[in-house]
Amino acid sequence: MSGLDDASRGDERAALVAWSAIAEGSDEVASWLVEELGASGALAWVRNASADPVAATMRLAPLAQPAAIDKAVSAAEAWIARLDEADPGLLVRRAAAVGARVVTREDDEWPRCLDDLGSRAPYALWVRGNGSLGALLERSIAVVGSRASSAYGEHAAAEISGGVSDRGWCVVSGGAYGIDAAAHRAALTGPTPTVAVMAGGVDRLYPAGHTDLLRAVMERGAVFSEVPVGFAPHRSRFLARNRLIAAAAATCVVEAALRSGALNTVNHAVELGRAVGAVPGPVTSVSSQGCHRLIRDGVAVLVTDAGQVLELAGPIAADPVKAIGAGFGGPAQRAAFDAIAARGSRADEVARGAGLGIGEALAALAGLELEGKAQQKGGMWRRVNNATN
């Protein structure tokens, strides 16, 4: 599912990979163009826009008002300038050199929760780590907060993230200092892998002081970015990155000052229709002022523990028995079941996706087979259609 071979799977996939290097995730003109023409069609249009702007304009005429078309034609200049660096083969080779793979919406590992971003969904994800990004993000909670966190906030982040992981849910955060780090660290001690989303390329683990932490995240989970390897983490990329974190099933803000960047993630979550929780703290602490404001304004629900955070992800998530075990012989079976891709998965893929050892995964799969929930043929495991999902 990853590596150089994938790039040749089809024009569309290759074009999406190229677009991840051409346009920023926050570039709405590019998103519109890709949505209208397809990634590959949009790429062809850009290539032509330089040579024949009149033809390029006419191509869009049936699709938009003149003002919107003019915007696209002007934007094309900047995209064209990046075309040379946007060769999919080159990008994928560079990624492979640092152990990263690319995942597009054409791939099984694509996290379906990102589709809710609509035209703001990323073109491709650049991923490092042994976990299956799709399986992990499908059952994920964003735990975010201030870099300037207090000891109290870090403790609260750890309690909540540890509990989220214990209940079989993946903690997603931004890998930053403060609350993000406390969330990842606590999740690392739990049974469910954690995922960190970078603003720049995954070659450059950011911040540098978290290199070891992010390597630990990659061992069973993943570190990913929507920009290719080699791209710098600009400020606008941090803001755009936050929408990927907010695509988790729910977002929990642990500590945030009134102008904290964590509130930007909250705005994205609200736009996505995701529930937001905020952890209260002492009214004497500026680090809790943003949380208190969110609760007062009715944007966030006051949450005090992992159970209450999981309630935000829906009634099934909130009930650990139902969430982890409903109809299954335990959390490992449930996780293994969830990790079987629609087109089938090998046992090692299931193990990786479920965050299980291969032995645990085989035992879980055997259990699922016994219960008629999964079956194996030629080394490939498939779900049995009428099994409870």
Place this chain on the structure above:
Amino acid sequence: MSGLDDASRGDERAALVAWSAIAEGSDEVASWLVEELGASGALAWVRNASADPVAATMRLAPLAQPAAIDKAVSAAEAWIARLDEADPGLLVRRAAAVGARVVTREDDEWPRCLDDLGSRAPYALWVRGNGSLGALLERSIAVVGSRASSAYGEHAAAEISGGVSDRGWCVVSGGAYGIDAAAHRAALTGPTPTVAVMAGGVDRLYPAGHTDLLRAVMERGAVFSEVPVGFAPHRSRFLARNRLIAAAAATCVVEAALRSGALNTVNHAVELGRAVGAVPGPVTSVSSQGCHRLIRDGVAVLVTDAGQVLELAGPIAADPVKAIGAGFGGPAQRAAFDAIAARGSRADEVARGAGLGIGEALAALAGLELEGKAQQKGGMWRRVNNATN
């Protein structure tokens, strides 16, 4: 307005005084009877119920179902047993001996906010202190919380109560250890007097460890109870007492464990249609769990400072300029204006009601006169009718 002479003002007033010794504030059968027959009529009915139960039953026949009447007739036995101790003259003399006065709904000093309790309004209030209870409670905020408070909670209570007092509002609380004491203490340092509500008679300042604190409260404010002097602070009286605290314009819970008595005050406030605020705290503190529950359940609004607490009392209270100064030459004038009783007040009464020194009060009254808001005749100050209230 107080002392022995008041008892002879009328049968109704004397009967209300008697009822405060006969029935508990939580006795709904007595409240119903007093509502139906008037205090004096109800007292006559009780006296007769022992001698002629049949006549007593028939007297109520047009007013209620047989079951309700039977309840009243049975309850009458307990009331009759207390009649000897319920002589208004005796009660008022005993009160006067400890410097207490009695205030009934027939008196100008009656706090009108207690009328919102309807049939659960107290019969009479036994008051010690130099402040006018009516004027103080009309602009009051209940600040309540756990006896087992944390240093954080006491700090938050002090910040909020000090701010409430600074903005010209009276802090009402229960005089207990913990949050109550922190609230009273901070209010004592502010410009507006504070009021403590006792569960037992005001002869016995409770808890004994707060004798000095409660004496300080009485200097400009008041300590009051709905039970006469000599009555013990039973558990049921603490619960009934809480509804008097909750009659303030809004209630703020600073710290409360999940089963804190402060939550009983909150229930009363909600029943009265008063807004409730709760101060958040660390999720690691059991003393904040009750507050967090109230906020999560939508019973209370999260509040972090005095300004937000006063918002709960209404838009005018929230704006200190409007609250204290609207149309007035400053807070002293406003307070003096509010302290003028409907039937007129002497300057010393205004000073006491407004929590001002006599010199301050005279200056404020002179200002009101200049502005056509009040006028003086024969030593009595009266509001000018069309003045802004």
